[in-house]
Amino acid sequence: MLATSVSDPALPPGHAAEPKWDGWRALLSRDAHRLILRSRRGTNLEPCFPELRASAAQLPDATALDGELVVWDAAGRLAFERLQGRLQRRGADALRLAEQWPAHFVAFDLLRLSGSDTTRWSYSRRRAALENLFTDHRLTAPWVLCPSTTDPATVREWLTNWTAVGLEGVVYKRLEGKYEPSVRGWRKYKARETEDAIVGAFTGSPAAPRTLLLGRYNTDGRLHYVGRSTTLPQTAGRAVAGLLTPAGDDHPWRGWTFSAGWGSRESLHVALVEPELVVEVSVDVARDGAGRWRHAASWHRARPDLSPADVPVVEPGAAG
Incomplete structure (x- = not known):
């Protein structure tokens, strides 16, 4: 699902807000105990991120997530440049980069849960199920739950304080909205x-x-x-x-x-x-x-x- 750029940072009524991360958008699924990780254009990213493959057993089978691949530097700032070159790295090189600059998958949407298609659910229902997924399975790094809020004051805090560590802006999602691939049903505001x-x-x-x-x-x-x-x-x-x-x-x-x-x-x-x-x-x-x-x-x-x-x-x- 895609987003349309907006110039107004205010949280629209009936929407939730999520941070917009400075990373790579990716779709992830675990099927038959195998991790599948693809970019928005369909590129197979799984061989480039062995740190995710090594932790895939934390995820339930037949589950799919939408999210962002990110790397944090030693100062706690998002380091997009550390993602550069990963597409050309395999095997020992990928393992070395994974150890030096480990990537995390920040999950912000749930597309399938233990074989059940969730894309027709409302955002509110998908979000609750995503939070339960992290809680029930005690997911830890490299899996990260993206924050979500309906509080305008929290949105203002993100845009005021979080940009210093590389937050690009916020994404607004309609609480009753379904997940519609290729549809620009979300809104994004870039700081x-x-x-x-x-x-x-x-x-x-x-x-x-x-x-x-x-x-x-x-x-x-x-x-x-x-x-x-x-x-x-x-x-x-x-x-x-x-x-x-x-x-x-x-x-x-x-x-x-x-x-x-x-x-x-x-x-x-x-x-x-x-x-x-x-x-x-x-x-x-x-x-x-x-x-x-x-x-x-x-x-x-x-x-x-x-x-x-x-x-x-x-x-x-x-x-x-």
Whole structure:
């Protein structure tokens, strides 16, 4: 089942809210004592996550769950980048990664219970059965029960405090709603925040840049790449062009290769500029371990009134 994005964070009447995790959506079932784990696109993930296979006996047979695969780092923050590369790992490599950065399956919906199809049940009934499943079978890590609430104050707390550890937002589900595959019957709200960053390069025409590559300085003075903007409106691109200065030979990013997107092997053709212009962008809370924004930043406005020294710094040692 899918969700439609909404701009209002308020909990709608007749709905429950669940945290939106920064991980991989996955469907899991245990049938004839065999674990089946697949991505939304149908990719077989079971060989990549031996830590789940080793704990599958905790689950009752003929049971299916919808949920999110996540990894927490040592600081207790969701570490999406630790999931990267798992699709290419099998055997000993997968075992090594499972031991170093164990994944958890955060279950948020129940699709089948001991052979009974539950998708036609209301969300309230499915949720109660899911909670009983965790209680009755005393499920422990790597199995995690996703929180659920009908309390608006709890939703506000999640959006205020939990985003610091990588929570992306919240998902709203109608209490009387059935589970309908491929139907966008849920709502999702992504937490966003406004940030300042320094333009270090751009793609597209010098007369009207298409996207901006953004950075912040480390406290040790190194310009750290933090992410790329979405496509600029034409008027914004033309306005920004007049505020950019082509880079000299000493640009800190000279010789770097930039990826076209998260997990993409395609490289961008970029033009370096002097890191002087500050811009304001809107970003969600998804970060990698080096502090980079995992999703494109939405253009807000140029800030020629600010200097790079006015932009918050990132911690020393962050990757460039």
